[in-house]
Amino acid sequence: MTVSDAGLPALHVETTPLPAQLDDLAQLVALVDPRDPLFWQRRGDGLAGIGELVRLEFHGPTRFSDAAAAWREIVQRSTVLDPLGVPGSGLLAFGAFAFSALSEQSSVLIVPELIVGKRDGHCWVTRVRHADAAASASDSTDGVPAAQPFGPEFSVTLSPGALDHAGYLALVEEAISRINRHEVGKVVLARDLVGRLPEGADLRRVLRELAAGYPDCWTYAVDGLIGSSPETLIRAHHGDLSARVLAGTISRGPDPASDLAAAVALATSEKDNDEHEFAVQSLLVSLRPHASHVAADEVPFTLKLPNLWHLATDIEGTLSDGSTSLDLIAALHPTAAVAGTPTDVALTVIDELEPFDRGRYAGPVGWVDAAGDGEWAIALRCAQLDGRGGIRAYAGCGIVAESQPEQELAESRMKFRPMVEALL
Ligand SMILES: C=C(O[C@H]1C=CC=C(C(=O)O)[C@@H]1O)C(=O)O
Numbered sequence: 001m002t003v004s005d006a007g008l009p010a011l012h013v014e015t016t017p018l019p020a021q022l023d024d025l026a027q028l029v030a031l032v033d034p035r036d037p038l039f040w041q042r043r044g045d046g047l048a049g050i051g052e053l054v055r056l057e058f059h060g061p062t063r064f065s066d067a068a069a070a071w072r073e074i075v076q077r078s079t080v081l082d083p084l085g086v087p088g089s090g091l092l093a094f095g096a097f098a099f100s101a102l103s104e105q106s107s108v109l110i111v112p113e114l115i116v117g118k119r120d121g122h123c124w125v126t127r128v129r130h131a132d133a134a135a136s137a138s139d140s141t142d143g144v145p146a147a148q149p150f151g152p153e154f155s156v157t158l159s160p161g162a163l164d165h166a167g168y169l170a171l172v173e174e175a176i177s178r179i180n181r182h183e184v185g186k187v188v189l190a191r192d193l194v195g196r197l198p199e200g201a202d203l204r205r206v207l208r209e210l211a212a213g214y215p216d217c218w219t220y221a222v223d224g225l226i227g228s229s230p231e232t233l234i235r236a237h238h239g240d241l242s243a244r245v246l247a248g249t250i251s252r253g254p255d256p257a258s259d260l261a262a263a264v265a266l267a268t269s270e271k272d273n274d275e276h277e278f279a280v281q282s283l284l285v286s287l288r289p290h291a292s293h294v295a296a297d298e299v300p301f302t303l304k305l306p307n308l309w310h311l312a313t314d315i316e317g318t319l320s321d322g323s324t325s326l327d328l329i330a331a332l333h334p335t336a337a338v339a340g341t342p343t344d345v346a347l348t349v350i351d352e353l354e355p356f357d358r359g360r361y362a363g364p365v366g367w368v369d370a371a372g373d374g375e376w377a378i379a380l381r382c383a384q385l386d387g388r389g390g391i392r393a394y395a396g397c398g399i400v401a402e403s404q405p406e407q408e409l410a411e412s413r414m415k416f417r418p419m420v421e422a423l424l
Pocket residue numbers: 188190231246247248249310336337338380381394395396397398399415
């Protein structure tokens with residue numbers, strides 16, 4: 001953490017309901033910083049963060065518990081006036097966590113100065129300041145700040161990074177050999193694409209493309225991590241918990257008949273159902289100590305996205321131990337959808353085989369509020385910006401005994417599509 005416990009701030013937070021004036025999704029995304037956006041959105045509801053009032057960084061194996069402890073302390077010291085009480089109103093921090101305890105990349109919690117939110121027909125603005133700072137003149141105006149016009153269009157071509165196609169095929173072959181030697185049951189292996197953003201690129205354009213193209217996914221931007229994820233790691237609201245596990249993938253068909261055939265092939269594929277079951281079980285095992293009444297459908301459903309079909313299982317439960325959503329992501333990460341099974345062996349294999357640091361790819365991304373409630377996705381279909389124009393996108397595939405390297409390469413290409421197309 002960059003701030004010692006003693007240095008954790010006391011905040012004054014005030015949410016003001018707004019007349020429903022944010023009907024248009026473009027308006028919400030237009031509010032964020034074009035170069036360093038803080039953003040969270042799904043199905044037209046979302047949160048735009050403006051300004052960075054508090055930034056906490058964490059590293060290593062204690063990154064989640066340090067973040068949970070720091071957040072508890074900040075909440076305890078702060079005053080929150082929130083007459084609305086809907087998910088996302090009041091005090092909140094956006095967060096993004098590194099996948100690996102060994103990552104060089106920091107994990108962050110960021111409290112914006114201003115949050116504009118839209119949820120279930122409610123719109124609001126939340127203003128946050130240090131408790132000992134005088135309220136500024138703008139605090140007395142209840143409106144939404146004016147959006148800056150969008151910058152010029154730009155295009156970024158992504159090309160293979162640390163791992164080219166041949167390299168990825170070899171990696172998958174190696175993973176299959178290890179699975180056949182019973183060293184590991186399933187392992188998720190990723191590859192990367194790299195590119196350069198033009199000077200001054202307006203990232204709101206990328207977010208707008210992602211949100212419009214993937215409205216049922218979580219479109220996010222936190223500290224240069226940008227993407228659109230279909231996978232909900234955990235949502236916590238007043239004790240109700242929900243998660244969506246995804247694993248098992250097939251390409252969309254080019255016409256209705258072949259598209260339906262693809263969905264049926266996925267739903268009946270032993271390989272994909274095995275891969276999926278690993279992921280569901282890993283989430284259930286990690287969630288049960290914190291929840292009662294945990295329920296999951298017995299058979300996965302096929303989730304249709306614009307670029308592919310996934311096998312999906314929705315899980316619900318009731319929080320039983322007072323954990324915050326930060327405690328829960330600590331318990332659930334990494335699921336078998338992004339690591340493998342058994343988790344510790346899969347992590348070692350990933351570490352040995354992948355020739356790059358995953359950074360925050362496949363880590364939790366989302367937000368936490370003053371009650372500890374929050375929404376956290378798994379950071380998939382994403383890219384990380386390095387602040388100097390460099391951009392690195394990631395996509396991975398669950399490898400099991402029946403995997404075919406060429407098919408996994410093709411699958412990773414489909415998973416890159418959201419970012420590749422949003423940057424074009
Ligand atoms: C690891 C990724 O996807 C996971 C989520 C859904 C389906 C997956 C699969 O079928 O392999 C992966 O487990 C990724 O998109 O980079």
